[in-house]
Amino acid sequence: MPSLQQLTQTPNILAQDYQHAAVGARIMLTGHIHQAMPDCAGLAYQEHWDCLNRYGEERFDQEFEMADKVRAGFAGLIHGAAEDIALAGSVHALFVRFLSSLPLDARPRIITSDAEYPSIxxxxxxxxxxxxxxxxxxxxxxxxxxxxxxxHVNDKTAAVCASSVNFETGHQSVELDTLMPLCAAKGVELFVDAYHSVNVLSFSVQDYNLQQAFVVGGGAKYCQMGSGLAFMHVPEGRQFRPLVTGWFGAFDPIVDEPATSPLMYGDAGARFHGSSMDMLPVFRANRVFDYFQRQGLDPDFLDDVHHHQLELLSSTFKQFNFNPAVIELSTSLEYMGGFLSFSSPHAKQLCEMMRDRGVHTDFRKQWLRMGPAPYLCDEQLRDAIHALEESVKELPGS
Known part of the structure; x- marks a missing residue:
């Protein structure tokens, strides 16, 4: 397991495992959108090709075994149980299955925020x-x-849909753990988008009191697996019957007849399994889970790395005494999730100017956003703020 110091020095000791992405040569502060995949993830492409083309119809055993490993991997990230995890190609697919299990005829109300991810x-x-x-x-x-x-929760409410971290600003939802008991008392389901918490913060369904909530995340962003794979933690011991159901939602889609009426459902997360999907993202995920385990990159250590990197970006930013009318931190560091956001009327322009300097950031509305990753060294993070300072000086009227 590398030490935090080995990740801060130049070069970052992890950078050697991301040579295809050239993370040592570029300052990629868009980790909240997409983090580079370790080189070992590339092995999954040949592995998947062999599974599809060499084993033919016998591939299902290998694919199901791989999916079970990945479910266990995601469960470990949130301190859940593998049997409670459903997989899909996207959060949207899982969200639709969740919605289809709600009694919307009797409870036609859903409560959410005005800044949920677009798929929701x-x-x-x-x-x-x-x-x-x-x-x-x-x-x-x-x-x-x-x-x-x-x-807003009342007897007509079917569900509350909220995020653990605001995907636009990076601000954490404070006291999220208080929401589940209130929902349970009213018979309301709770759906939590934890994509911006998983594998970057010490996020646990137990610590956040979310054992009886639907919790989603995915392989892109902080998990470094690329797109095409998402998971949902399904509350244990509940008899959900999602209206949108695939043939894997039965007990055994190969041996049994999954479409026999009345429809039977699997237990726990299996109730929300879908149908055939491209398994390449699952093969990639398996490789990345193995890599993180070998390196000792568990969520607690990654949380330490993440807080160090945000603190360094924040403290370096404060050294320049930027004019708050031009740019300022959007909130205190303790309330930030996986990335920093800076409030600026020039967010778009600054993002473009920093990219011209080799520093990749992004923006949403008035927020310039910087999301580091574990393979970046401290020197790269300081250079990023220096690029911001140079860009601010070039703004018209500065």
Whole structure:
């Protein structure tokens, strides 16, 4: 297991395992969108090709075994149980299955924020157009979001849909652990988008009191597995019957007849399994899980790395005494999730100017966003803020 010091020095000791992505030659501060995959993930492409083309119809045993390993991997990241994990190609696919299990005829109300990720937000807007009452509570300030969401919960509410970290600003939802008991008391399901918490913060369904909540995350961003794979933690011991159901949602889709009426469902997470999907992302995930385990990159250590990197970016930023009318940190560091956001009326322009200097950031609305990754060294993070300082000086009227 590398030490934190080995990750801070130049070169970062992990950078040698990401040579294809050339992480030592570029300053990639878009880790909240996509982190580089370790080189070993490339082995999954040949492995997947062999499985498909060499083993033919016998590939299912290997694919199911691989999927079981990946479910166990995701369960370990959130301190859950592998049998409670359902996989899909996207969070949206899992969200649709979740929605289809809700009694919307008897409880036609869903409560959410106005800053959920588009795969969730767009679907909820469409439900609102179709006559479901969807309450979009302002996401900011994040410090009071959970309290304000809770005020809308009543006997007509089917679900509350919230994020553990605001995907636009990076602000954490404070006191998220208080939401599940309130929902349970009213018979309301809780859906938590934890994509921006998993494998970057010390996020646990136990610590956040979310054992009875639906919790989603995925392989892109902080898990370094690329796109095409998402997971959902399904509450244990509940008899859900999702209306949108695939043939893997039965007990044994190979031996049994999955379409016999009345429909039978598997236990726990299996109830929300889908149908055939491209298994390449699962093969990649298996390789990356193995790599993280070999390196000792567990969520607690990655949380330490993450906090060090955000602290370094923040402290270096403060040294320059930027004009707050031009750019300022959007909130205190303790309330930030997986990335820093800076409030600036010039966010788009600064993002473009920094890219010209070889520093990759991104922006949402008025927020310039910087998301580091474990393979970046301290020198790269300081250079990024220096590039920001140079860019600010070049703004018209500076």
């Amino acid at each position: 937000a767009r679907q909820l807007v469409r439900l609102a157009e179709a006559g479901i009452e969807v309450i979009f509570e302002p996401a900011n300030p994040a410090s009071t979001l959970v309290e304000r969401l809770a005020r």
